[in-house]
Amino acid sequence: MSKLTARDVAIAAGVSRTAVSRAFRQDRSLSEDKRNRILEAAQKLGYLPPSAQAVAKLSDRTITLVAADMENPFYPLAANALSQAIHARGRRLILHAVPPDEDIDSVLRQVLDYKSEAAIVTSSLMSSRMARDCRAQNMPVVLFNRVQPDELMTAVTCDNYGGGRLVADRFLATGRQRIAMIGGKENTSTHLERSRGFRDCLAEAGREPVAAPSGEFSYRTAFDAACDLLAQADRPDALFCVNDIMALAALDAARVVGLSVPDDLAVIGFDDIPMAAWPPYRLTTVRQPLRRMVAETLELIEAQLSDPEIHGAIRILPVTLIERDSG
Structure with missing residues (x-):
């Protein structure tokens, strides 16, 4: 089978090769309808532009962390603990920071395009579209210290x-x-x-x-x-x-x-x-039992990588009152 090219996508989408190039570059002007048509055709054909092919090589054995509220010191601590634990397992952590007052869809294309093996989400808002698209690409997703009403969602949280x-x-x-x-x-x-x-x-x-x-x-x-x-x-x-x-x-x-x-x-x-x-x-x-939460999160990711049919597990871990001077 010959290698897929931008010309194949252009023919399938009924556009020019220039339009195909623009569809994969967010800084270029192109109507949203035409961009979506091109991206849909590319996905059906299994086409990756050269830039995405390079990213695919870099993203091998990576786990993506989608994080919001990074001004709260708990989440940089969590990111550091996750990074160390992921590194110890022979993988790398890729961080995608959600801009303030935006939901996770603002980084949806980055997360999916990077094609990590799995994603961990600490963002406060995760749309059903994000969850559905990740599952469609067989990308395990675990919510970290978050739960939401989705029977297929997997999560680790403290009590x-x-x-x-x-x-x-x-x-x-x-x-x-x-x-x-x-x-x-x-x-x-x-x-x-x-x-x-x-x-x-x-x-x-x-x-x-x-x-x-x-x-x-x-x-x-x-x-x-x-x-x-x-x-x-x-x-x-x-x-x-x-x-x-x-x-x-x-x-x-x-x-x-x-x-x-x-x-x-x-x-x-x-x-x-x-x-x-x-x-x-x-x-x-x-x-919060941070290290145990990290360990349980990675355990669930490994389970989903081994069996893509595993969904809907929620692990709630006990907390401890630390008594100091203020109350």
């Missing part, structure tokens, strides 16, 4: 719900009366599960958060939200922040308004990033 309950239990056991929460992005499973566990545990004791503003998983937004809460006459005496970055912001806000931690205000976070243990913070927090 975010249980972690939220641990925090509420701690506040109740230490006699806190005005318990509040600073939440994250409302469309993320981490925010939803942590806040649900926290609220459910409080409700079982006949309580509810006195306030629950959003901190958007952002230091600045959480700092402003904490300052607003702590300036009130009936301010909270306990504050659960659903990640550590927001908890550090709350501790800084408490200093600004002159409150003593934990006497006037108890603060508990979630993740146990390295800064949580720094002397100025000594943050009580919920620790």
Whole structure:
């Protein structure tokens, strides 16, 4: 069988060879309809442009990490742990960073074109299209510290719900009366599960958060939200922040308004990033079992590479409350 060329794709798509070249180069002007027609014809024929052929050689024995929220120190830590574990298995990690406020489809073509053996996704939003297209290319995908309503999706996550309950239990056991929460992005499973566990545990004791503003998983937004809460006459005496970055912001806000931690205000976070243990913070927090999560993620990838029919496994790993000085 003769080698496929751009001319074969041009004939199949009913376009010129120049149009075929432009279809594979995002910086060239071409109508979306014509580009899609060309790419569909290329896929059916099994054609790869020279640039993609070179990428295919480079992508041999690689695993792609699609990551969002890289400003949260937990995810660079996770990327480093994944990279080391993947390297130890004789593979390489390729990172695709999702731009702020965009979903995973913004890097969809990069991920699929690179043709890694598998993908790990920490992005907060993964469309059904992404999952479907990866499965169509027999690319195993594992969500890392994320879950979503897709019966075919494979995921490894910590017990975010249980972690939220641990925090509420701690506040109740230490006699806190005005318990509040600073939440994250409302469309993320981490925010939803942590806040649900926290609220459910409080409700079982006949309580509810006195306030629950959003901190958007952002230091600045959480700092402003904490300052607003702590300036009130009936301010909270306990504050659960659903990640550590927001908890550090709350501790800084408490200093600004002159409150003593934990006497006037108890603060508990979630993740146990390295800064949580720094002397100025000594943050009580919920620790994710990062290394075990990494090991389980790679185990699931190996299983899917061995048997492409394996889908829908979700592993939820236990968390630990790390008691320091803040709550």
